[in-house]
Amino acid sequence: MDVNAGKRLTRVLIAKIGLDGHNRGAQVVAHGLRQSGMEVIYTGIRQTPAAVARAAIQEDVDVIGISSMVGAHLAAVQKLMKELQKLKAADIPVIVGGIIPEEDYGALQAMGVSRIFPPGAEVREIVRYVHSLPEKGEGEP
Amino acid sequence: MDREEWKKLLSQDYQKRGRRKAVYHSESKIELADCYDPEELKKTGFDPDRDLGFPGTFPYTRGIYPAMYRADFWIMGQYAGFGNPEATNERFKYLLSKGQTALALALDLPTQLGIESDEEIAEGEVGKAGVAINTLRDMEEIFDGIPLSKPRQIFTTANGIGPIMLALFVALGKKQGLDPNQYSIVLQNDVLKEYVARGAYLFPPSPSLKFCIDAVEFCTRHIPRYKPIVICGSHMRQGGATAVQEIAFTLSNARAYIDEAISRGLPIDDFAPSMECQLSVPMNLFEEVAKYRAFRRMWARMLKERYGAQNPESLKCFIRVYTTGYTMTAVQPLNNIVRVTIEALGAILGGAQSLSCNAMDEVLSIPTQEAAHVALMTQHILAQETGIPDVVDPLGGSYYIESLTNELEKRSLALMEQIQKKGGAQKAIEEGFYQMLSRQSASEYQQEIEKGERIIVGVNQFREEREKVKIDSFKVEEGIREKVIEKLKRARTERNPEEVEKALRRLDREVRLGKNSVPALIDCALAYATISEMSQVLGKIWGFYREEAKWM
Numbered sequence: 001m002d003v004n005a006g007k008r009l010t011r012v013l014i015a016k017i018g019l020d021g022h023n024r025g026a027q028v029v030a031h032g033l034r035q036s037g038m039e040v041i042y043t044g045i046r047q048t049p050a051a052v053a054r055a056a057i058q059e060d061v062d063v064i065g066i067s068s069m070v071g072a073h074l075a076a077v078q079k080l081m082k083e084l085q086k087l088k089a090a091d092i093p094v095i096v097g098g099i100i101p102e103e104d105y106g107a108l109q110a111m112g113v114s115r116i117f118p119p120g121a122e123v124r125e126i127v128r129y130v131h132s133l134p135e136k137g138e139g140e141p
Numbered sequence: 142m143d144r145e146e147w148k149k150l151l152s153q154d155y156q157k158r159g160r161r162k163a164v165y166h167s168e169s170k171i172e173l174a175d176c177y178d179p180e181e182l183k184k185t186g187f188d189p190d191r192d193l194g195f196p197g198t199f200p201y202t203r204g205i206y207p208a209m210y211r212a213d214f215w216i217m218g219q220y221a222g223f224g225n226p227e228a229t230n231e232r233f234k235y236l237l238s239k240g241q242t243a244l245a246l247a248l249d250l251p252t253q254l255g256i257e258s259d260e261e262i263a264e265g266e267v268g269k270a271g272v273a274i275n276t277l278r279d280m281e282e283i284f285d286g287i288p289l290s291k292p293r294q295i296f297t298t299a300n301g302i303g304p305i306m307l308a309l310f311v312a313l314g315k316k317q318g319l320d321p322n323q324y325s326i327v328l329q330n331d332v333l334k335e336y337v338a339r340g341a342y343l344f345p346p347s348p349s350l351k352f353c354i355d356a357v358e359f360c361t362r363h364i365p366r367y368k369p370i371v372i373c374g375s376h377m378r379q380g381g382a383t384a385v386q387e388i389a390f391t392l393s394n395a396r397a398y399i400d401e402a403i404s405r406g407l408p409i410d411d412f413a414p415s416m417e418c419q420l421s422v423p424m425n426l427f428e429e430v431a432k433y434r435a436f437r438r439m440w441a442r443m444l445k446e447r448y449g450a451q452n453p454e455s456l457k458c459f460i461r462v463y464t465t466g467y468t469m470t471a472v473q474p475l476n477n478i479v480r481v482t483i484e485a486l487g488a489i490l491g492g493a494q495s496l497s498c499n500a501m502d503e504v505l506s507i508p509t510q511e512a513a514h515v516a517l518m519t520q521h522i523l524a525q526e527t528g529i530p531d532v533v534d535p536l537g538g539s540y541y542i543e544s545l546t547n548e549l550e551k552r553s554l555a556l557m558e559q560i561q562k563k564g565g566a567q568k569a570i571e572e573g574f575y576q577m578l579s580r581q582s583a584s585e586y587q588q589e590i591e592k593g594e595r596i597i598v599g600v601n602q603f604r605e606e607r608e609k610v611k612i613d614s615f616k617v618e619e620g621i622r623e624k625v626i627e628k629l630k631r632a633r634t635e636r637n638p639e640e641v642e643k644a645l646r647r648l649d650r651e652v653r654l655g656k657n658s659v660p661a662l663i664d665c666a667l668a669y670a671t672i673s674e675m676s677q678v679l680g681k682i683w684g685f686y687r688e689e690a691k692w693m
Contacts, residue, residue, distance in 0.1 A: 043690045
């Protein structure tokens with residue numbers, strides 16, 4: 001018997017915030033997560049942090065993945081975190097991938113980013129990481 | 142020895158020494174023969190008179206000029222962007238003093254998207270990917286002391302706002318007292334590919350396509366020296382498309398533009414000579430060489446057979462090439478110099494007219510001066526030290542290259558046919574057909590890397606386990622945005638608000654009447670309306686396009 005039968009699939013929101021139009025990475029990751037059996041929503045490019053936070057809640061996702069290629073990650077993630085707090089959804093883990101200088105890792109982690117995937121990261125690494133996250137509701141009183 | 146005997150020897154060799162792969166194929170999944178010979182070539186239906194001809198003659202497979210690089214090297218154009226208008230002006234003056242003959246004006250993202258520098262969403266982007274331009278005032282400053290007629294050519298990447306950039310250049314020329322036929326502007330102005338890759342669109346595809354052709358129509362009728370459109374495959378390729386898809390998407394987009402221009406009553410031979418194409422060049426060397434040869438031939442045949450073009454200039458496809466971003470690795474970045482060299486070699490063996498080489502560190506940051514220098518010198522080394530440019534189409538006649546060229550043409554034509562069945566490029570893009578194919582190709586590419594079927598040196602083999610990737614931080618020079626905003630505010634107070642209002646109203650009226658937007662846009666530019674104000678008028682009529690979130 002399939003032990004996963006009836007179990008809710010992991011839901012992931014892959015988003016691009018700001019004006020950056022480079023979408024290859026975001027789409028390849030979204031596609032890879034989908035193929036690994038997760039439910040994935042890709043927001044498309046040029047989203048605002050508020051729209052991403054709203055979509056995350058509306059779609060009841062377990063993880064938010066932000067793809068950033070032109071260096072706007074610090075401002076984008078900071079605003080996203082604020083929006084999530086406003087909507088009382090700061091518990092949704094946020095992961096970030098793309099061209100992120102190492103000197104920004106600390107700042108992103110301090111904002112609450114749970115993991116950063118640099119260029120060359122493999123999709124299966126991301127899959128493994130998402131599966132390793134505690135399931136929704138786990139650990140809550 | 143005959144062929145059959147050799148085949149026996151071949152299989153003995155495989156038995157004795159093994160084979161690296163069960164099946165060998167090109168990047169576009171064309172299965173490759175063990176070795177190409179007259180018989181392999183015959184299988185592709187090769188006919189030298191029909192498929193090759195001489196260089197500089199129909200169907201231009203061997204190049205668009207009879208003497209190619211024996212007469213002159215390709216144009217070595219390096220792309221670069223600089224924060225604010227003053228910095229760009231300084232840089233341009235420096236480049237011209239060093240003998241550079243063509244200038245590339247890179248625009249920052251807010252400018253490309255019709256967003257004013259002081260809008261919130263522009264934060265962190267002003268002056269980053271290129272220069273920030275809000276009004277004609279910025280253009281005046283960028284070209285202060287540089288008559289537009291001084292460089293041989295000025296190239297710019299406006300796409301969604303293509304005709305607005307055209308209007309700004311025409312207005313600037315007027316201010317400088319120049320006749321627009323005294324200088325040459327090249328606009329990228331290819332909006333269709335923006336919905337597939339790159340993402341710098343403003344309006345929905347249908348009005349955007351017509352908007353692009355406003356520039357083509359205006360230039361054809363009034364400023365034949367401008368190049369109003371460069372149809373690009375390179376970005377779609379970077380976004381995941383294979384060589385076959387790159388050819389088919391680009392030529393299908395070209396068809397959409399040409400059909401729209403013809404529907405305005407423009408004779409094909411009046412505007413086709415001003416169209417150029419831009420393609421990418423990833424690492425699969427021979428397929429890339431064959432791609433350029435197939436592309437030129439398909440362009441020439443399409444223009445002649447489908448559109449009845451008579452002017453040889455219409456049939457010659459001027460090809461601009463950019464080396465590729467996705468083949469570069471963040472690890473062991475010095476290896477990227479080798480990759481860029483091989484890609485540049487592909488472009489030259491393929492007969493490109495203009496080439497821009499990526500810097501080895503572009504995958505990590507805006508290039509350093511040293512890396513940008515190596516990229517340019519790579520071109521000079523290929524030109525001066527290798528002898529490669531000394532013979533026209535050096536690979537022409539190779540059994541392998543000619544077979545690949547024919548096979549690429551055949552497969553690309555089949556895909557073009559599929560696109561036509563969907564109602565042409567615009568419809569196929571609206572329904573996400575290009576996007577789906579590119580995404581599939583990009584995902585396959587990634588899976589091949591993860592399965593170890595595709596080796597990327599330094600990434601999935603020959604890794605330096607302790608290596609740390611050194612990505613530079615992307616700090617825009619302090620205070621650039623403030624300077625740009627201050628100037629924007631000044632431009633707003635110095636202009637005559639009634640004139641701006643009147644020009645914007647004229648734009649609204651003429652576009653609603655279905656007239657060409659460019660004359661009204663020139664009025665707007667001369668009145669110092671901002672790019673955003675012009676875009677807003679158009680967006681109120683056409684709507685703004687937003688990509689929908691989708692379940693994968």
